[in-house]
Amino acid sequence: MKIRKATQNDADAIRGIHFAAFPEGERDLVSDVAVKMLSEETSPPVLSLVAEVDDTVIGHITFSPVTSHDTKKHLGYILAPLAVRPSHQKRGIASQLIMSGVQHLSELGSGALLVYGDPDFYSRFGFGADRGGCYPPPYQLEYAFGWQAMALGDFDFPSSSISISCVSSLSNPALW
Numbered sequence: 785m786k787i788r789k790a791t792q793n794d795a796d797a798i799r800g801i802h803f804a805a806f807p808e809g810e811r812d813l814v815s816d817v818a819v820k821m822l823s824e825e826t827s828p829p830v831l832s833l834v835a836e837v838d839d840t841v842i843g844h845i846t847f848s849p850v851t852s853h854d855t856k857k858h859l860g861y862i863l864a865p866l867a868v869r870p871s872h873q874k875r876g877i878a879s880q881l882i883m884s885g886v887q888h889l890s891e892l893g894s895g896a897l898l899v900y901g902d903p904d905f906y907s908r909f910g911f912g913a914d915r916g917g918c919y920p921p922p923y924q925l926e927y928a929f930g931w932q933a934m935a936l937g938d939f940d941f942p943s944s945s946i947s948i949s950c951v952s953s954l955s956n957p958a959l960w
C-alpha cells in the first residue's frame with residue numbers, strides 16, 4: 785500500500801470511493817465535498833491524500849485549514865472527509881491515512897486537528913472530546929459527542945473557547 789498526495793487526476797477515483805463507502809443518504813453530498821476539496825485555494829493549502837494498492841486508489845482523506853471566525857487567524861485543520869473502499873476496509877488503511885496526515889501536518893507546524901466522527905475509532909489516534917470543546921463546531925451537530933480534537937506538534941489548547949470557520953466546501957450545515 786502506498787500513500788501519496790492526491791491530484792485533480794484522482795477526482796473520479798475519489799468520488800467513487802466516498803460514493804461506495806458512505807450510506808445512501810450521505811454519499812452524494814460527501815463525494816461532492818471530497819472532490820471540491822481538490823480545488824479549494826487556501827493558505828495553508830488543503831492536504832488531500834490517497835492510498836493506492838496495485839496502482840488503484842482505494843482510500844482518501846482530506847485535511848483542510850481552520851481559522852478563527854473573529855480574527856481569521858490559522859488555528860489548525862479539520863479531518864474530513866475520510867473513506868476506504870468497502871472491499872479494502874479493516875486492513876488498517878484509514879489508520880495509515882490518518883497517521884500519515886498527522887505526521888505531515890505536525891512537520892508543517894503546531895495547531896489543533898479537529899474531527900467529527902466515532903470517538904471509539906478516533907480516540908486511538910489521540911483525539912478527545914474535551915479538547916474539541918476549545919473550538920466549538922460552526923454548526924449544530926446531530927451527534928455532539930463526535931466532535932473531537934488533538935494536538936499537532938507541540939500545541940497548547942486555549943483556556944477559553946474560540947469560534948472557528950472552515951473552508952467553503954465544509955460550510956454547509958447539511959454536512960454536520
Ligand SMILES: CC(C)(COP(=O)(O)OP(=O)(O)OC[C@H]1O[C@@H](n2cnc3c(N)ncnc32)[C@H](O)[C@@H]1OP(=O)(O)O)[C@@H](O)C(=O)NCCC(=O)NCCS
Nearest residue numbers: 805806866867868873874875876877878879900901902905
Ligand atoms: C471508517 C473507515 C474510513 C475506516 O476505514 P478502514 O480502512 O477500515 O479503517 P482501519 O482498517 O484503519 O480500522 C478499522 C478497523 O479495522 C481494524 N483493523 C485494522 N487493521 C486490521 C487488520 N490488519 N486486520 C483486521 N482488522 C484490522 C482496526 O482495529 C479497526 O477496528 P475497529 O473495528 O475496532 O474500529 C471506513 O469504514 C469507511 O470508509 N467508512 C465509511 C465512511 C466513513 O464512515 N468515514 C468516516 C467518517 S468520520
